[in-house]
Amino acid sequence: AQSVSQHNHHVILSEAASLELGCNYSYGGTVNLFWYVQYPGQHLQLLLKYFSGDPLVKGIKGFEAEFIKSKFSFNLRKPSVQWSDTAEYFCAVINGPGGYQKVTFGTGTKLQVIP
């Protein structure tokens, strides 16, 4: 069965530090990859997505992610975090043949940015 692993469950950083959150998935076929974010008290919302093309994708608020097919990874990065980036981050993978795609979320990483 498809699985998505986020190895960092809780990350604490000081403002201006660099961020990298890991995401690995198990499916070997074509995948669509996503990072969603949930700020305190808010809905889950899309941060960035990869469907095809350039494996380095840029999202909102200065986030980017790199798809490395050989490593089954889609790690999230930000060069310099801000206090407002404090949130929970979820990696999600959609895979499947033809017209149906099965969606699987990772367990999430809580990021706490200290001013």
Added chain:
Amino acid sequence: EAGVAQSPRYKIIEKRQSVAFWCNPISGHATLYWYQQILGQGPKLLIQFQNNGVVDDSQLPKDRFSAERLKGVDSTLKIQPAKLEDSAVYLCASSPGTDPTKNIQYFGAGTRLSVL
């Protein structure tokens, strides 16, 4: 545009009682998802509808959970009878279509269920 609406926001029930959650997706969105998110875990897909048909319900505990999407718009998720382990946030999401290039999901605020 209006977002995904869910109600109620909170629900407290005793075990063995029944409960229902309601979701109104973004207008025109063909695909609707129900997720269960237990504290400390990621959302787990329970059921996925495309219009009013079920695409995937492989992780729905069918002995106690049921869901329907009448007329391909609103949806309800029911639990009967509830168990303690059903305590979770139930999220509804919708996406514009079935094309994978449009499968961005828009989430509602969720319903937090506590089973005592």
